[in-house]
Amino acid sequence: MKRASGKSTCPVNFGLEAFGDPWSLLVVRDVVYFGKHTFNEFLASDEAISPSVLSARLDSLTDAGILRRSTDPADRRRVRYDLTERGLGLIPIMVEIAEWSAAHDPDTGAPAVWIALVRDNKPDMLRRYNDTVRRGGSVFVGEDSVAAQVEAARV
Amino acid sequence: MKRASGKSTCPVNFGLEAFGDPWSLLVVRDVVYFGKHTFNEFLASDEAISPSVLSARLDSLTDAGILRRSTDPADRRRVRYDLTERGLGLIPIMVEIAEWSAAHDPDTGAPAVWIALVRDNKPDMLRRYNDTVRRGGSVFVGEDSVAAQVEAARV
DNA sequence: TCAATTCACTACGATCTTCGTAGTGATCAT
DNA sequence: ATGATCACTACGAAGATCGTAGTGAATTGA
Numbered sequence A, B: 001m002k003r004a005s006g007k008s009t010c011p012v013n014f015g016l017e018a019f020g021d022p023w024s025l026l027v028v029r030d031v032v033y034f035g036k037h038t039f040n041e042f043l044a045s046d047e048a049i050s051p052s053v054l055s056a057r058l059d060s061l062t063d064a065g066i067l068r069r070s071t072d073p074a075d076r077r078r079v080r081y082d083l084t085e086r087g088l089g090l091i092p093i094m095v096e097i098a099e100w101s102a103a104h105d106p107d108t109g110a111p112a113v114w115i116a117l118v119r120d121n122k123p124d125m126l127r128r129y130n131d132t133v134r135r136g137g138s139v140f141v142g143e144d145s146v147a148a149q150v151e152a153a154r155v
Numbered sequence C: 001t002c003a004a005t006t007c008a009c010t011a012c013g014a015t016c017t018t019c020g021t022a023g024t025g026a027t028c029a030t
Numbered sequence D: 001a002t003g004a005t006c007a008c009t010a011c012g013a014a015g016a017t018c019g020t021a022g023t024g025a026a027t028t029g030a
Helices: A013-021 A024-034 A039-043 A049-063 A091-102 A112-120 A124-136 A145-152 B011-019 B025-035 B039-043 B051-063 B092-106 B112-120 B124-134 B145-153
Strands: A067-071 A079-081 B067-071 B080-082
Touching: A013 A024, A013 B025, A024 A039, A024 A079, A024 A124, A039 A049, A049 A067, A049 B051, A067 B067, A079 B011, A091 A124, A091 B011, A112 A124, A112 B080, A112 B112, A145 B051, B011 B025, B011 B039, B025 B039, B025 B080, B025 B092, B039 B051, B051 B067, B067 B092, B080 B124, B092 B112, B092 B124, B112 B124, B124 B145
Parallel strands: none
Antiparallel strands: A067 A079, B067 B080
Protein backbone atom coordinates (compact mmCIF):
# COMPACT_ATOMS: atom_id res chain seq x y z
CA MET A 1 0.00 0.00 0.00
CA LYS A 2 2.41 2.62 -1.12
CA ARG A 3 -0.44 4.63 -2.58
CA ALA A 4 -0.33 8.26 -1.52
CA SER A 5 -2.76 8.77 1.34
CA GLY A 6 -5.33 11.49 1.41
CA LYS A 7 -5.08 12.08 -2.31
CA SER A 8 -8.76 11.57 -2.75
CA THR A 9 -11.82 12.37 -0.67
CA CYS A 10 -13.71 9.38 -2.04
CA PRO A 11 -15.26 7.41 0.80
CA VAL A 12 -14.50 4.06 -0.81
CA ASN A 13 -10.86 5.10 -0.95
CA PHE A 14 -10.90 6.21 2.69
CA GLY A 15 -12.18 2.83 3.78
CA LEU A 16 -9.65 0.98 1.69
CA GLU A 17 -6.82 3.04 3.15
CA ALA A 18 -7.99 2.15 6.66
CA PHE A 19 -8.68 -1.58 6.26
CA GLY A 20 -8.36 -2.43 2.56
CA ASP A 21 -5.23 -4.54 2.70
CA PRO A 22 -5.34 -8.32 2.53
CA TRP A 23 -5.02 -8.84 6.30
CA SER A 24 -6.86 -6.21 8.32
CA LEU A 25 -10.35 -7.57 7.78
CA LEU A 26 -9.17 -11.07 8.66
CA VAL A 27 -8.13 -9.78 12.09
CA VAL A 28 -11.52 -8.13 12.50
CA ARG A 29 -13.15 -11.36 11.38
CA ASP A 30 -11.23 -13.31 14.03
CA VAL A 31 -12.58 -10.99 16.70
CA VAL A 32 -16.17 -10.89 15.44
CA TYR A 33 -16.75 -14.49 14.40
CA PHE A 34 -14.33 -16.46 16.56
CA GLY A 35 -13.81 -14.34 19.67
CA LYS A 36 -10.05 -14.10 19.25
CA HIS A 37 -8.41 -11.24 21.11
CA THR A 38 -4.67 -11.85 21.43
CA PHE A 39 -1.60 -11.82 19.23
CA ASN A 40 -1.02 -15.54 19.30
CA GLU A 41 -4.67 -16.29 18.60
CA PHE A 42 -4.56 -14.11 15.48
CA LEU A 43 -1.24 -15.70 14.53
CA ALA A 44 -2.78 -19.17 14.61
CA SER A 45 -5.45 -18.43 11.98
CA ASP A 46 -5.74 -20.66 8.94
CA GLU A 47 -4.36 -17.99 6.65
CA ALA A 48 -0.91 -17.94 8.33
CA ILE A 49 -0.06 -14.29 8.73
CA SER A 50 3.56 -13.64 9.69
CA PRO A 51 4.26 -12.05 13.06
CA SER A 52 5.83 -8.89 11.67
CA VAL A 53 2.91 -8.27 9.35
CA LEU A 54 0.42 -8.99 12.12
CA SER A 55 2.23 -6.57 14.37
CA ALA A 56 2.09 -3.87 11.71
CA ARG A 57 -1.62 -4.48 11.11
CA LEU A 58 -2.50 -4.35 14.79
CA ASP A 59 -0.66 -1.04 15.00
CA SER A 60 -2.38 0.46 11.99
CA LEU A 61 -5.83 -0.75 13.04
CA THR A 62 -5.23 0.71 16.48
CA ASP A 63 -4.05 3.99 14.96
CA ALA A 64 -7.15 4.05 12.75
CA GLY A 65 -9.35 3.77 15.83
CA ILE A 66 -10.70 0.36 14.86
CA LEU A 67 -9.00 -1.66 17.60
CA ARG A 68 -8.27 -0.76 21.20
CA ARG A 69 -5.42 -2.46 23.07
CA SER A 70 -5.33 -3.21 26.79
CA THR A 71 -3.11 -5.30 29.01
CA ASP A 72 -4.74 -8.07 30.98
CA PRO A 73 -4.45 -7.11 34.68
CA ALA A 74 -4.41 -10.78 35.68
CA ASP A 75 -1.51 -11.60 33.33
CA ARG A 76 0.54 -8.60 32.39
CA ARG A 77 2.25 -10.37 29.50
CA ARG A 78 -1.08 -10.59 27.75
CA VAL A 79 -2.29 -7.81 25.46
CA ARG A 80 -5.93 -7.86 24.51
CA TYR A 81 -7.38 -6.31 21.36
CA ASP A 82 -11.03 -5.30 21.20
CA LEU A 83 -13.10 -3.54 18.58
CA THR A 84 -13.96 0.08 19.23
CA GLU A 85 -17.36 1.46 18.26
CA ARG A 86 -15.80 2.40 14.97
CA GLY A 87 -14.54 -1.14 14.58
CA LEU A 88 -17.98 -2.56 15.33
CA GLY A 89 -19.17 -0.47 12.39
CA LEU A 90 -17.22 -2.77 10.08
CA ILE A 91 -19.56 -5.67 10.84
CA PRO A 92 -22.08 -4.85 8.07
CA ILE A 93 -19.24 -4.73 5.55
CA MET A 94 -17.98 -8.14 6.62
CA VAL A 95 -21.44 -9.61 6.55
CA GLU A 96 -21.89 -8.39 2.97
CA ILE A 97 -18.54 -9.85 1.96
CA ALA A 98 -19.45 -13.18 3.54
CA GLU A 99 -22.80 -13.18 1.75
CA TRP A 100 -21.19 -12.46 -1.61
CA SER A 101 -18.54 -15.12 -1.13
CA ALA A 102 -20.99 -17.75 0.04
CA ALA A 103 -22.98 -17.13 -3.13
CA HIS A 104 -19.98 -17.38 -5.46
CA ASP A 105 -17.55 -19.84 -3.86
CA PRO A 106 -18.54 -23.43 -4.64
CA ASP A 107 -16.26 -24.62 -1.82
CA THR A 108 -17.39 -22.13 0.78
CA GLY A 109 -17.25 -23.17 4.41
CA ALA A 110 -20.15 -20.89 5.27
CA PRO A 111 -23.22 -22.88 6.38
CA ALA A 112 -26.00 -22.13 3.88
CA VAL A 113 -28.59 -22.06 6.62
CA TRP A 114 -26.68 -19.40 8.54
CA ILE A 115 -26.16 -17.25 5.46
CA ALA A 116 -29.89 -17.44 4.73
CA LEU A 117 -30.73 -16.58 8.33
CA VAL A 118 -28.57 -13.48 8.21
CA ARG A 119 -29.81 -12.46 4.77
CA ASP A 120 -33.47 -12.79 5.71
CA ASN A 121 -33.22 -11.10 9.12
CA LYS A 122 -30.48 -8.62 8.46
CA PRO A 123 -31.35 -5.71 10.77
CA ASP A 124 -32.10 -8.07 13.63
CA MET A 125 -29.00 -10.19 13.11
CA LEU A 126 -26.75 -7.16 12.72
CA ARG A 127 -28.05 -5.84 16.01
CA ARG A 128 -27.28 -9.18 17.67
CA TYR A 129 -23.78 -9.27 16.18
CA ASN A 130 -23.12 -5.76 17.38
CA ASP A 131 -24.47 -6.22 20.91
CA THR A 132 -22.74 -9.54 21.39
CA VAL A 133 -19.32 -8.47 20.17
CA ARG A 134 -19.56 -5.24 22.12
CA ARG A 135 -19.83 -7.16 25.37
CA GLY A 136 -16.91 -9.41 24.49
CA GLY A 137 -18.75 -12.28 22.84
CA SER A 138 -18.53 -13.55 19.27
CA VAL A 139 -20.76 -14.85 16.51
CA PHE A 140 -19.80 -18.52 16.67
CA VAL A 141 -17.64 -19.19 19.73
CA GLY A 142 -18.49 -19.05 23.41
CA GLU A 143 -21.39 -19.28 25.83
CA ASP A 144 -23.03 -16.06 24.75
CA SER A 145 -22.33 -16.42 21.02
CA VAL A 146 -24.92 -15.28 18.51
CA ALA A 147 -25.19 -18.89 17.33
CA ALA A 148 -26.02 -19.98 20.89
CA GLN A 149 -28.64 -17.25 21.19
CA VAL A 150 -30.28 -18.30 17.94
CA GLU A 151 -30.20 -21.95 18.95
CA ALA A 152 -31.80 -21.14 22.29
CA ALA A 153 -34.55 -19.13 20.58
CA ARG A 154 -35.22 -21.88 18.07
CA VAL A 155 -36.39 -24.37 20.69
CA MET B 1 -0.77 -10.79 -1.94
CA LYS B 2 1.57 -13.68 -1.64
CA ARG B 3 -0.78 -15.36 0.80
CA ALA B 4 -1.41 -18.96 -0.14
CA SER B 5 -4.76 -19.19 -1.92
CA GLY B 6 -7.45 -21.64 -1.02
CA LYS B 7 -5.93 -22.35 2.37
CA SER B 8 -9.14 -21.51 4.13
CA THR B 9 -12.81 -21.94 3.32
CA CYS B 10 -13.76 -18.82 5.23
CA PRO B 11 -16.05 -16.65 3.11
CA VAL B 12 -14.43 -13.42 4.29
CA ASN B 13 -11.10 -14.81 3.11
CA PHE B 14 -12.57 -15.83 -0.24
CA GLY B 15 -13.82 -12.33 -0.85
CA LEU B 16 -10.54 -10.77 0.14
CA GLU B 17 -8.65 -13.07 -2.20
CA ALA B 18 -10.92 -12.00 -5.05
CA PHE B 19 -11.05 -8.24 -4.52
CA GLY B 20 -9.30 -7.48 -1.21
CA ASP B 21 -6.23 -5.74 -2.53
CA PRO B 22 -5.89 -1.98 -2.41
CA TRP B 23 -6.94 -1.41 -6.02
CA SER B 24 -9.66 -3.80 -7.19
CA LEU B 25 -12.55 -2.11 -5.44
CA LEU B 26 -11.44 1.27 -6.76
CA VAL B 27 -11.85 -0.06 -10.29
CA VAL B 28 -15.29 -1.35 -9.42
CA ARG B 29 -16.10 2.01 -7.83
CA ASP B 30 -15.09 3.79 -11.04
CA VAL B 31 -17.54 1.67 -12.99
CA VAL B 32 -20.41 1.90 -10.51
CA TYR B 33 -20.22 5.52 -9.40
CA PHE B 34 -18.57 7.28 -12.35
CA GLY B 35 -19.43 5.19 -15.37
CA LYS B 36 -15.83 4.56 -16.36
CA HIS B 37 -15.27 1.58 -18.63
CA THR B 38 -11.87 1.85 -20.32
CA PHE B 39 -8.22 1.46 -19.40
CA ASN B 40 -7.35 5.12 -19.75
CA GLU B 41 -10.40 6.19 -17.78
CA PHE B 42 -9.37 3.98 -14.87
CA LEU B 43 -5.80 5.21 -15.22
CA ALA B 44 -6.91 8.82 -14.80
CA SER B 45 -8.47 8.28 -11.37
CA ASP B 46 -7.42 10.47 -8.47
CA GLU B 47 -5.56 7.65 -6.79
CA ALA B 48 -2.99 7.30 -9.62
CA ILE B 49 -2.72 3.58 -10.24
CA SER B 50 0.22 2.60 -12.42
CA PRO B 51 -0.52 1.00 -15.79
CA SER B 52 1.14 -2.31 -15.01
CA VAL B 53 -0.78 -2.69 -11.77
CA LEU B 54 -4.02 -1.69 -13.47
CA SER B 55 -3.40 -4.23 -16.19
CA ALA B 56 -2.83 -6.95 -13.59
CA ARG B 57 -5.97 -5.97 -11.67
CA LEU B 58 -8.16 -5.95 -14.77
CA ASP B 59 -6.85 -9.42 -15.57
CA SER B 60 -7.50 -10.80 -12.11
CA LEU B 61 -10.96 -9.23 -11.85
CA THR B 62 -11.80 -10.68 -15.25
CA ASP B 63 -10.48 -14.09 -14.18
CA ALA B 64 -12.55 -13.87 -11.01
CA GLY B 65 -15.67 -13.32 -13.10
CA ILE B 66 -16.24 -9.82 -11.75
CA LEU B 67 -15.47 -7.94 -14.97
CA ARG B 68 -16.19 -8.83 -18.58
CA ARG B 69 -14.09 -7.39 -21.40
CA SER B 70 -15.31 -6.57 -24.88
CA THR B 71 -13.88 -4.70 -27.82
CA ASP B 72 -15.84 -1.75 -29.09
CA PRO B 73 -17.03 -2.63 -32.63
CA ALA B 74 -16.99 1.05 -33.62
CA ASP B 75 -13.36 1.50 -32.51
CA ARG B 76 -11.46 -1.72 -32.36
CA ARG B 77 -8.61 -0.23 -30.32
CA ARG B 78 -11.00 0.32 -27.48
CA VAL B 79 -11.54 -2.36 -24.85
CA ARG B 80 -14.56 -1.95 -22.64
CA TYR B 81 -14.90 -3.40 -19.15
CA ASP B 82 -18.32 -4.06 -17.64
CA LEU B 83 -19.44 -5.66 -14.42
CA THR B 84 -20.82 -9.16 -14.65
CA GLU B 85 -23.76 -10.22 -12.48
CA ARG B 86 -21.20 -11.36 -9.95
CA GLY B 87 -19.53 -7.97 -10.12
CA LEU B 88 -22.86 -6.22 -9.59
CA GLY B 89 -23.10 -8.22 -6.39
CA LEU B 90 -20.23 -6.17 -4.99
CA ILE B 91 -22.40 -3.04 -4.91
CA PRO B 92 -23.80 -3.65 -1.40
CA ILE B 93 -20.27 -4.11 -0.07
CA MET B 94 -19.15 -0.81 -1.58
CA VAL B 95 -22.20 0.99 -0.28
CA GLU B 96 -21.45 -0.23 3.24
CA ILE B 97 -17.82 0.86 2.93
CA ALA B 98 -18.91 4.29 1.72
CA GLU B 99 -21.37 4.58 4.60
CA TRP B 100 -18.72 3.64 7.18
CA SER B 101 -16.17 6.05 5.71
CA ALA B 102 -18.61 8.92 5.46
CA ALA B 103 -19.37 8.44 9.15
CA HIS B 104 -15.72 8.37 10.22
CA ASP B 105 -13.82 10.61 7.82
CA PRO B 106 -14.10 14.26 8.81
CA ASP B 107 -12.88 15.26 5.33
CA THR B 108 -15.11 12.93 3.37
CA GLY B 109 -16.20 14.03 -0.07
CA ALA B 110 -19.43 12.07 0.21
CA PRO B 111 -22.49 14.37 0.24
CA ALA B 112 -24.22 13.86 3.59
CA VAL B 113 -27.63 14.09 1.98
CA TRP B 114 -26.81 11.28 -0.44
CA ILE B 115 -25.42 9.01 2.29
CA ALA B 116 -28.60 9.58 4.32
CA LEU B 117 -30.76 8.88 1.28
CA VAL B 118 -29.03 5.57 0.67
CA ARG B 119 -29.03 4.61 4.35
CA ASP B 120 -32.73 5.31 4.79
CA ASN B 121 -33.89 3.67 1.55
CA LYS B 122 -31.34 0.93 1.21
CA PRO B 123 -33.29 -1.84 -0.56
CA ASP B 124 -34.80 0.63 -2.99
CA MET B 125 -31.52 2.42 -3.67
CA LEU B 126 -29.59 -0.82 -4.07
CA ARG B 127 -32.13 -1.95 -6.63
CA ARG B 128 -31.69 1.34 -8.51
CA TYR B 129 -27.89 1.05 -8.41
CA ASN B 130 -28.07 -2.49 -9.70
CA ASP B 131 -30.56 -1.84 -12.50
CA THR B 132 -28.81 1.31 -13.64
CA VAL B 133 -25.29 -0.10 -13.74
CA ARG B 134 -26.53 -3.26 -15.41
CA ARG B 135 -27.80 -1.26 -18.35
CA GLY B 136 -24.54 0.67 -18.64
CA GLY B 137 -25.36 3.68 -16.49
CA SER B 138 -23.73 4.84 -13.28
CA VAL B 139 -24.67 6.31 -9.92
CA PHE B 140 -23.47 9.87 -10.49
CA VAL B 141 -22.53 10.37 -14.13
CA GLY B 142 -24.67 10.38 -17.26
CA GLU B 143 -28.23 10.92 -18.47
CA ASP B 144 -29.66 7.87 -16.80
CA SER B 145 -27.62 8.11 -13.58
CA VAL B 146 -29.21 7.17 -10.27
CA ALA B 147 -28.67 10.77 -9.16
CA ALA B 148 -30.65 12.00 -12.18
CA GLN B 149 -33.45 9.55 -11.45
CA VAL B 150 -33.67 10.71 -7.86
CA GLU B 151 -33.62 14.35 -8.91
CA ALA B 152 -36.41 13.73 -11.42
CA ALA B 153 -38.52 11.98 -8.78
CA ARG B 154 -37.96 14.77 -6.27
CA VAL B 155 -39.73 17.41 -8.35
C1' DT C 1 -2.24 8.61 -48.49
C1' DC C 2 0.38 9.25 -44.83
C1' DA C 3 1.78 11.50 -40.64
C1' DA C 4 0.07 12.42 -36.13
C1' DT C 5 -2.77 10.92 -32.48
C1' DT C 6 -5.04 7.74 -29.51
C1' DC C 7 -5.84 3.26 -27.80
C1' DA C 8 -4.61 -0.65 -24.55
C1' DC C 9 -0.98 -2.35 -22.61
C1' DT C 10 4.29 -3.94 -21.68
C1' DA C 11 9.15 -3.16 -19.90
C1' DC C 12 11.96 -2.24 -16.31
C1' DG C 13 14.74 -0.62 -12.48
C1' DA C 14 13.98 1.42 -7.91
C1' DT C 15 11.52 1.03 -3.91
C1' DC C 16 8.34 -0.83 -0.73
C1' DT C 17 5.94 -4.86 1.35
C1' DT C 18 5.44 -9.41 2.73
C1' DC C 19 7.20 -14.06 3.85
C1' DG C 20 9.17 -17.32 6.97
C1' DT C 21 12.12 -18.42 10.45
C1' DA C 22 14.66 -17.33 14.36
C1' DG C 23 15.21 -14.84 18.05
C1' DT C 24 14.27 -11.31 22.43
C1' DG C 25 12.89 -9.59 26.85
C1' DA C 26 9.19 -9.56 30.13
C1' DT C 27 6.07 -12.19 32.87
C1' DC C 28 4.23 -16.32 34.85
C1' DA C 29 3.93 -21.34 36.73
C1' DT C 30 6.31 -24.88 39.39
C1' DA D 1 15.82 -21.19 39.93
C1' DT D 2 14.05 -23.13 35.65
C1' DG D 3 11.30 -23.55 32.02
C1' DA D 4 7.29 -22.19 29.57
C1' DT D 5 4.52 -18.62 27.47
C1' DC D 6 3.48 -13.98 26.24
C1' DA D 7 3.80 -10.19 22.68
C1' DC D 8 6.51 -8.91 19.72
C1' DT D 9 11.37 -7.72 16.64
C1' DA D 10 15.12 -8.88 13.27
C1' DC D 11 16.34 -9.93 8.94
C1' DG D 12 17.36 -11.85 4.42
C1' DA D 13 14.78 -13.67 0.48
C1' DA D 14 11.00 -13.21 -2.42
C1' DG D 15 7.27 -10.76 -4.32
C1' DA D 16 4.39 -6.56 -5.42
C1' DT D 17 4.06 -1.75 -6.60
C1' DC D 18 5.76 2.70 -8.38
C1' DG D 19 6.74 5.80 -12.02
C1' DT D 20 8.31 6.57 -16.40
C1' DA D 21 9.13 5.29 -20.96
C1' DG D 22 8.05 2.83 -24.51
C1' DT D 23 5.22 -0.60 -28.14
C1' DG D 24 2.14 -2.00 -31.82
C1' DA D 25 -2.39 -1.65 -33.65
C1' DA D 26 -6.40 1.20 -35.02
C1' DT D 27 -8.20 5.70 -36.07
C1' DT D 28 -8.26 10.55 -37.39
C1' DG D 29 -7.13 14.68 -40.00
C1' DA D 30 -4.75 16.86 -43.81
